[in-house]
């Protein structure tokens with residue numbers, strides 16, 4: 669019975685107790701989940717910024733490709 673109850677819980681790597689991670693918000697966006705027992709950071713949610721960076725890289729790469737195609741057509 670206890671095993672089924674812990675399916676939604678994760679184990680804190682720091683204090684090794686089953687925890688319901690507490691989500692910390694920063695600028696209205698989830699920043700990290702922390703252990704309510706020892707305040708260890710379990711997960712960081714910095715993926716959104718990284719995703720934006722990746723999207724920007726893709727846009728830049730795409731415009732470079734378009735520029736090269738435009739040059740090729742001119743030649």
Ligand SMILES: [Zn+2]
Nearest residue numbers: 680683703706
């Ligand atoms: Zn902990």
